[in-house]
Structure formats: C-alpha cells, structure tokens
Amino acid sequence: MSESVPVWREALTNRDHELYPVAWTVFMERMNAEAANERLADLKEQAIPLLNAIIEDEYLHTEDAPGNAKAPINAVKLLGDWQVREALPQLLDILAETQQTRPIYQPTVIAISNFGEDILDEVLTWVEDKPELRRKAAAILSRIAVGSEKAYETIASWIVPGEYDMAYFANCLIDINADEAAATLRKLSQDREFEREERNVLKAKSKDARTRQKDQDKAAAVLEA
Numbered sequence: 666m667s668e669s670v671p672v673w674r675e676a677l678t679n680r681d682h683e684l685y686p687v688a689w690t691v692f693m694e695r696m697n698a699e700a701a702n703e704r705l706a707d708l709k710e711q712a713i714p715l716l717n718a719i720i721e722d723e724y725l726h727t728e729d730a731p732g733n734a735k736a737p738i739n740a741v742k743l744l745g746d747w748q749v750r751e752a753l754p755q756l757l758d759i760l761a762e763t764q765q766t767r768p769i770y771q772p773t774v775i776a777i778s779n780f781g782e783d784i785l786d787e788v789l790t791w792v793e794d795k796p797e798l799r800r801k802a803a804a805i806l807s808r809i810a811v812g813s814e815k816a817y818e819t820i821a822s823w824i825v826p827g828e829y830d831m832a833y834f835a836n837c838l839i840d841i842n843a844d845e846a847a848a849t850l851r852k853l854s855q856d857r858e859f860e861r862e863e864r865n866v867l868k869a870k871s872k873d874a875r876t877r878q879k880d881q882d883k884a885a886a887v888l889e890a
Contacts, residue, residue, distance in 0.1 A: 673719050677731065687712040691719060692732040696739045702746055709747055716740040717755065726769070738769050745776025753777065753784060757791050760801050774801070778808035785810055789819060799823050800830045807840040817841045821849055824867075826859045835870035839877050847874035 676688035687708055690701050705712060719725055719740045728734050741759065744752040760773045777784070785806070792802035803820050810816030817838060824834050838846040853859065854867035 671718065671722060672715060673722065673725070673736070676715060683711060684708070684715050687715055691716065691739045691743070692736045693739065694733055694735045696735070696742070698742055698746055701739075701743065705743070712743070713747075713749055713752070716744055717752065720744075720755065720759065734768070738772050741769060741772050741776045745772075745779040748780055750780065753780060753787065757788075761791075761795075761798055765800075774804050774808070777805050780809070782809050782813065785813060785816060789815070796823075800833060803830075803834055803837040807837040811841055813841060817845065824853060826863065831863060832866050832870065835867065836873075839870070839874045843874045843877040843881060847871050847878060850874060 672684075673688055673692075676682045676684040677692060679685060682688075687705055690696060690704055717740075720737045722737075724730050725732070725736050726734055730736070732739075741756065744756065756773055756777050759769065760777065763770045763773065777788075788802055788805050788809075792798045803823070806813075806816040806820060820834050820837050820841070824831055824838075828834070835846070835850055838849060848871075850867050850871035854864045854871060856864070859867065
C-alpha cells in the first residue's frame with residue numbers, strides 16, 4: 666500500500682484545494698506576517714489543522730524540504746499572531762525541545778508571548794520542577810508579565826550561587842520591574858554566599874536597573890509634559 670500524501674503537500678499542489686492559499690503563504694521563504702494575516706483572514710479556522718501538521722512534520726524542519734525549513738517557522742508565527750490558545754501546549758513543547766541557536770527558537774518565544782499575561786500561570790506550571798527550562802520561561806515572562814509580582818518573584822528565586830544564567834535572569838528582572846530589580850540585585854550583590862565574580866555581576870546589573878528606571882522616568886515625564 667502506498668503512503669498517504671501529507672495534507673500540506675495536497676494543499677500545496679492542488680489549486681482547487683480549500684487550503685491552497687494557506688499552503689502557499691506558509692511555504693514562502695519570506696512570509697510577510699501582516700500580508701499573510703490579511704490574505705488568510707477568512708481561512709483561519711480551517712488553516713489551524715494544516716499549521717499543526719506542518720509543525721509536526723519533521724521533514725519540513727530540514728533545509729531540503731519545500732520552503733527551506735521556513736514553513737514550520739511561519740506556521741508558528743501565524744498560530745501566535747492568531748492567538749490560537751489550543752496551540753499553546755504544542756508551542757511550549759517546541760520551545761522545550763529546541764536549542765536557542767535554532768532558527769525556530771525566537772519565533773516560538775514571540776508566538777507564545779503574543780498570548781499575553783493570561784498564560785502566566787500556564788508558563789509557571791510548565792517550568793515548575795524543570796530547571797533546564799528556566800531560561801526559556803524567563804524569556805517569555807519578561808515579555809508578557811511586565812509589572813507582575815508573581816513573575817518577578819519566580820525569576821528572582823532562580824538567581825542563586827553558581828547559576829550559569831544569573832546575568833540573563835537579572836536582565837529579565839529589569840524588564841519586569843527595573844525599580845524593584847535595582848534593590849533586589851544590590852542586596853544579592855552583598856550576599857557572601859555568592860562568589861566575588863558573581864557579586865560583581867549582580868552589582869553591575871543593579872546599576873543597569875537604576876539606569877533603566879531613570880530612562881523610564883524621563884520618558885514618562887516627556888509624555889506627561
């Protein structure tokens with residue numbers, strides 16, 4: 666028995682297929698998100714299963730595949746732009762399994778972040794008891810949870826002696842609440858449980874936080890003037 670033809674290939678090769686415009690949009694090597702959203706406005710609901718199939722097909726993640734591995738990236742972008750909530754577990758799985766150097770990594774972070782602060786608890790549950798996912802979770806939290814005490818305290822708890830991503834977590838704290846980060850990082854920089862080099866890093870990040878807060882205050886003053 667011959668193997669069945671993947672749905673994405675059917676849609677890509679059959680002009681009469683309902684999802685033909687979706688397939689050709691997603692397989693563009695340089696898809697314009699704004700143009701794609703306008704072009705596919707009436708096909709979103711029907712397109713979602715196709716986007717999922719494209720992401721799940723390992724062959725399409727290789728440069729020899731149609732679209733030179735761009736189709737899964739474009740599919741991820743559209744799911745995020747459309748805020749397809751049922752796609753969140755799949756997007757989190759992709760992020761968990763993807764190295765930061767892979768082209769699909771940053772688009773996935775952005776796609777997940779498009780859901781906004783409503784997914785805060787889901788992200789915290791996702792990273793719970795999984796230290797290896799903390800940097801990836803912090804990348805999301807610093808985008809969706811500006812001003813969130815829960816996100817701030819979670820990331821602050823990850824800054825411990827010997828933590829490789831200490832500077833990155835400090836930057837995320839600054840993104841969430843620069844004013845509070847200045848005090849938190851200054852206090853940690855005085856903690857003798859940290860090595861001298863680590864304390865120096867924390868001290869420098871505390872200064873960065875103060876600079877960020879001053880810049881934000883100046884920008885707010887200009888807007889109020």
